[in-house]
Amino acid sequence: MGKCCKCNRRLLCMCLLPCMMTGHLLIYIMVTIFVTISYAPPKISNHYIAPGISSNSSTLASHPLRPFWNLRLEDSALWNQLQHAWDRQQNPILQGNTTKPMRKSTAKFVSEVEVECLSDCISRTCSVPHMQDLNNLPEQMRSFIRSMHCRAYPLLINQPGICRRNSSNFDLETPMLLMAIKSQVGNFENRQAIRETWGRSGLVKGELNKRGGLVHTVFLLGRQDSSTGPHPDLNNLLDLENQKYGDILQWDFRDTFFNLTLKDLLFWHWLQQYCPTAMFVFKGDDDVFVRTDALLDYLNKQLEEHNLWRAQTNETGMNLFVGDVITNAMPNREPSAKYYIPERFYKGVYPSYAGGGGVVYSGSLALRLREVSEWVRLFPIDDVYLGMCLHRLGLSPSHHPGFLTFDLPESDRGNPCAYRSVLLVHRRSPKEMLTLWKQLQNLYKQC
Numbered sequence: 235m236g237k238c239c240k241c242n243r244r245l246l247c248m249c250l251l252p253c254m255m256t257g258h259l260l261i262y263i264m265v266t267i268f269v270t271i272s273y274a275p276p277k278i279s280n281h282y283i284a285p286g287i288s289s290n291s292s293t294l295a296s297h298p299l300r301p302f303w304n305l306r307l308e309d310s311a312l313w314n315q316l317q318h319a320w321d322r323q324q325n326p327i328l329q330g331n332t333t334k335p336m337r338k339s340t341a342k343f344v345s346e347v348e349v350e351c352l353s354d355c356i357s358r359t360c361s362v363p364h365m366q367d368l369n370n371l372p373e374q375m376r377s378f379i380r381s382m383h384c385r386a387y388p389l390l391i392n393q394p395g396i397c398r399r400n401s402s403n404f405d406l407e408t409p410m411l412l413m414a415i416k417s418q419v420g421n422f423e424n425r426q427a428i429r430e431t432w433g434r435s436g437l438v439k440g441e442l443n444k445r446g447g448l449v450h451t452v453f454l455l456g457r458q459d460s461s462t463g464p465h466p467d468l469n470n471l472l473d474l475e476n477q478k479y480g481d482i483l484q485w486d487f488r489d490t491f492f493n494l495t496l497k498d499l500l501f502w503h504w505l506q507q508y509c510p511t512a513m514f515v516f517k518g519d520d521d522v523f524v525r526t527d528a529l530l531d532y533l534n535k536q537l538e539e540h541n542l543w544r545a546q547t548n549e550t551g552m553n554l555f556v557g558d559v560i561t562n563a564m565p566n567r568e569p570s571a572k573y574y575i576p577e578r579f580y581k582g583v584y585p586s587y588a589g590g591g592g593v594v595y596s597g598s599l600a601l602r603l604r605e606v607s608e609w610v611r612l613f614p615i616d617d618v619y620l621g622m623c624l625h626r627l628g629l630s631p632s633h634h635p636g637f638l639t640f641d642l643p644e645s646d647r648g649n650p651c652a653y654r655s656v657l658l659v660h661r662r663s664p665k666e667m668l669t670l671w672k673q674l675q676n677l678y679k680q681c
Contacts, residue, residue, distance in 0.1 A: 295555040295599070295629035311581040312365050312379070317611045324609055371576060372569060375614070377461070378492040379579070382612045385499060390457070391476055391484040396450055397509035408511040410447025411530065412597070416497050417453045417520040418489050419468050422475065424520040425453055427664035429479065431671035432524045440531040442678060447513075447530050452481050453520070454497045456489030491572065494616040502604035505597075513537070514554070515600050518592030521661040523670055528636075529594070529657050554596040555624065557588025558640075559633035563618075573615060580613070587621025588631040590639020591660035602627060650674055651681035 309315070368376055397409055413433055417425055428451070429435075439446040455472075458465050476482040485500050487493055498517070505512065514533050516524065540552050563584040565575035595603075606626045613619040624631060636657035646652035650673045653659070662670065 295553045295595075295624060295632055310578060312578065313580040313611055313613065314582065320609055320611065365578065367578070371578075372574065373461070374490060374492050375574070375576065375579065377488075377490070378612075378614045384487075385496075385612070387485045387487045387496070387500060389484070389504075390486050391455075391472075391482045392504075392508075393452060393480055393483060394508050396452060396480065397512065408448070408513065409450045409509070411449045411514045411516060411526075411533065412505070412509060412512040413449065413451040413516045413518070413524075414501050415451065415453050415518055415520050416494060417455055419455055419458050419472055419484075420465075421520055422471065423664040425475070427667040428520060429481075431667050432526045434526075435481065438526055438530060440534065441527045444531055445534055446527065447534070449526065449530075450481075450509075450512075452483050454501055455482060455484040456487045456493060456496070457484070459488045459490050461488065461490075492614040495612055495614065495619045498616055498620060499604075499607055499612070502600055502607065505600055506604055510597070510601065512597040512600075514594060514596055516592065516594050518658070519660070521663070522591040522639075523659050523662040523667055524592065525653065525657055525674065532636075532657065533594070551598045551602070552596040553599050553629055555588070555593065555599060555629065555631045556595075556634040556637070557593035557631055558590045558637040559586055559588050559631050560584075560590075560617075561586045563587070575614065584618050585621040585625040586630045587617050587624075588633075588637075589617035590637070592637065592639070592658045593620070593631070599629075650677060653677065654681055 365379060368379065371379075397412070415425075415428060415433065433449075433451040435449055435451050437446065438449045458468065472482065472484070483501070483504060485496070487496055501517075505515070516529070518524065536552075536554055540554075544550065565577075565580055565584065566573040567577065568574055569576075603620070603623050607623050610619070610622050610626050613622060621631065634657065636655055638656055638658065639660045641647070641659055641661070642652055642656070653670075653674055654677060
């Protein structure tokens with residue numbers, strides 16, 4: 235009798251075991267489905283223009299969190315096609331030994347999506363990549379695509395000795411800060427207001443007469459854009475301006491909004507040849523206002539911290555890059571917008587980039603940007619292109635709250651004390667620059 239009970243219990247257990255396991259599996263599946271349905275992933279806001287927000291507390295350029303363009307080929311986007319071809323050429327895994335010729339499959343792929351500019355860009359005889367419905371795009375986009383392979387333009391006005399000029403007067407051999415201001419031929423008033431205020435070349439003191447540094451200012455120009463209609467010939471006036479001040483750099487390309495990227499590219503080449511020892515570079519527009527004395531204080535502090543770090547790590551290069559950082563930005567797809575980028579040209583998000591009129595980076599990083607730019611296709615928006623080059627170096631820009639590229643609240647703009655923590659504001663007219671310059675003298679005594 236006892237043995238029968240034991241057998242019945244075992245049989246009952248064996249019968250119930252699959253049912254229990256099935257029940258547990260059903261409960262697990264139901265819980266998993268419930269959690270999946272109820273879970274809402276964090277939303278990332280995409281925007282065209284955003285206030286500078288960054289999780290980076292360090293002023294040194296940080297490492298990006300994720301790639302901004304896909305490694306896989308986007309067949310319908312021209313920029314992605316061309317960049318993908320360069321990425322394949324540079325990839326050591328795909329290419330193997332660099333002394334070997336390019337693989338036939340890669341060479342065929344490159345030839346299908348890319349036609350290099352082998353002739354003179356100035357005479358407009360270079361071939362352009364094939365793009366469907368090119369004539370349906372806005373003129374500035376068509377013009378950019380036709381010349382996007384052109385990177386070498388002759389200098390019309392040069393300043394080969396500007397970084398050595400009058401250095402003996404200050405007992406200094408290299409500028410602490412080189413200010414490279416993007417301007418246009420006709421913007422005489424903007425350049426003159428900058429020379430008389432925040433862009434004065436020479437030995438500049440920090441705030442409260444702290445240690446400052448030698449500052450040199452150059453203005454980056456192309457030639458007048460004749461495609462927008464007839465313009466007065468201002469070349470003689472520009473020559474007179476240059477004879478008096480000797481701070482103009484002009485290249486022989488059309489000075490358009492989508493060609494602002496060329497100014498970065500050509501300036502980096504000029505910097506490497508004529509001013510490679512500049513410690514820091516400010517790159518900005520000619521409608522911003524910079525508190526140069528406060529900026530020099532900030533840079534001297536960064537230099538001291540870097541020297542301490544270098545003594546501990548033996549690292550020589552300084553990867554400083556600061557500005558008003560824009561993150562999670564998407565291309566503007568509105569055809570009437572100034573920043574319009576069609577999906578046929580570029581697919582993907584933008585990398586983190588510093589925009590709005592002005593950034594500061596170390597001279598050593600500028601030289602690295604020049605090198606890496608050889609492997610990043612030109613992009614129509616200069617701030618975004620700079621972010622692309624940084625990303626290719628494995629770096630991201632760092633946000634600084636003193637770069638007010640979207641300006642102060644309107645109620646504070648006339649209050650000098652509101653500028654105590656400001657390094658840059660955007661935008662200011664020549665008259666407003668002169669007025670603000672006078673208001674900010676002896677700022678700490680006023681506030």
